[in-house]
Amino acid sequence: MSYNKTHTEKTAAESKSIGFDYQYYFFLWKVLLLQTNESVGLEVKDDVHTDLSNNHQVLYQLKHTIKKNSQNSTANLSTSDLDMWKTFSNWSKVIADAKDARSTIQAQLNFVEKTSFVLASNKSSNKSNDVVRIISQLQSGTKNESDVRTYFQSLEKTTQNYDLKGYINDVLSLDKRVLKRFLLNTFFHLDDDDIITKCKEAIKAKMIPLEKIEKAFNAIDSTIRADNFLQVKKGIKIEITFDDFYKKYRRLFDLYRNGSLDVQEFKGALPHNLEDQIFIKQLKEIGFVRSDDFEYIAKLTTFKLKLLTNLNDWKLDGNITDLEVERLKSNALNLWENEFRIQHVGDIAEEEYNKKGLEVLKAVLKESLKLAEQDLDIDLSNGKFYSLSDEPVIGWRQDWKKHKL
Numbered sequence: 001m002s003y004n005k006t007h008t009e010k011t012a013a014e015s016k017s018i019g020f021d022y023q024y025y026f027f028l029w030k031v032l033l034l035q036t037n038e039s040v041g042l043e044v045k046d047d048v049h050t051d052l053s054n055n056h057q058v059l060y061q062l063k064h065t066i067k068k069n070s071q072n073s074t075a076n077l078s079t080s081d082l083d084m085w086k087t088f089s090n091w092s093k094v095i096a097d098a099k100d101a102r103s104t105i106q107a108q109l110n111f112v113e114k115t116s117f118v119l120a121s122n123k124s125s126n127k128s129n130d131v132v133r134i135i136s137q138l139q140s141g142t143k144n145e146s147d148v149r150t151y152f153q154s155l156e157k158t159t160q161n162y163d164l165k166g167y168i169n170d171v172l173s174l175d176k177r178v179l180k181r182f183l184l185n186t187f188f189h190l191d192d193d194d195i196i197t198k199c200k201e202a203i204k205a206k207m208i209p210l211e212k213i214e215k216a217f218n219a220i221d222s223t224i225r226a227d228n229f230l231q232v233k234k235g236i237k238i239e240i241t242f243d244d245f246y247k248k249y250r251r252l253f254d255l256y257r258n259g260s261l262d263v264q265e266f267k268g269a270l271p272h273n274l275e276d277q278i279f280i281k282q283l284k285e286i287g288f289v290r291s292d293d294f295e296y297i298a299k300l301t302t303f304k305l306k307l308l309t310n311l312n313d314w315k316l317d318g319n320i321t322d323l324e325v326e327r328l329k330s331n332a333l334n335l336w337e338n339e340f341r342i343q344h345v346g347d348i349a350e351e352e353y354n355k356k357g358l359e360v361l362k363a364v365l366k367e368s369l370k371l372a373e374q375d376l377d378i379d380l381s382n383g384k385f386y387s388l389s390d391e392p393v394i395g396w397r398q399d400w401k402k403h404k405l
Helices: 013-032 082-095 105-113 130-140 145-158 162-172 176-184 195-204 210-233 242-257 278-285 294-316 322-343 350-364 378-390 400-404
Strands: 039-042 048-051 057-063 115-121 186-189 238-241
Touching: 013 039, 013 048, 013 057, 013 195, 013 210, 057 082, 082 105, 082 115, 082 162, 082 176, 105 115, 105 176, 130 145, 130 176, 145 162, 145 176, 176 186, 195 210, 210 238, 210 242, 238 242, 278 294, 278 350, 278 378, 278 400, 294 322, 294 378, 322 350, 322 378
Parallel strands: 057 115, 115 186
Antiparallel strands: 039 048, 039 238, 048 057
């Protein structure tokens, strides 16, 4: 329980950082939902804000809690919730901010009429929250501004919390017409404890394949986080328009939407006896690698294994078919066979075998193979030829078939 916590635990960064993370991911979610002529800001007009295409703006105050109730569920939003009332107080001060040219009632009315105010929190909705209920009744027409004001006044008189009294009085200081319009445009976004899932659902809505949503989310998340950091460092406000988002981040969606193969680096273990691999024996034989060239032998082995593991993963994930795998192999074999025949036309003396073998190898290693209409990187293309010579179904010297024995 909280009263048993040490001072260090009470001031630990975790409980504070999760609030910042919640705010950021809420911002990211709104960015992912952007439509034409809209923009989203982070800590510009509010914690998060959205400017809509109809000249309406939405201000979001984000409140995250790690507190639990007796059922070990997220704490409820109560009638006297200080976060809620502090939010109302802040908005009241924004509405009546003379330094922002809103000293007159008309200016305040103009502002609240074009603004929606949203308290977003992971706190649980609470049927016994009389504040939420009476605001809802005002919006439905079953209560009027006088009813709400009277209730707020009674709450201010009965509470013993000095901070709460101040927050309520800030709200009550608004003109009655302004207060009514303010509360008519005040909404609650509660029970939202999985904002990251909402981000992923927004990515899914952009026609990203299910198996690529996680990778797409990680790429978009890390890129926008890095861009935000650079903007703050330069003193630039974080505000993203639809056009900005389309221009800067569209390619990230394309990479995962267009069916392109996601290449993973090989991170597994290399074989213990690298020199015992048939393709290495063939390369040593023609003088392409030396026995003591351990780093280069390991590098070429990585090329082979990277190709094989990616092929296996793509096939298991359903990103490629057996036919496409066979087509890749067939193309590689044809390229090799054409070059091999060109280099070995006529009678070749045995002392020329190595030289001719190097010419065959040099030619095929320049080739870029295709798989599923996608050009493979050179390491993957090279890896395909190395894997074929490891089976072995190809070789470099005239007498390469001896390695089949």
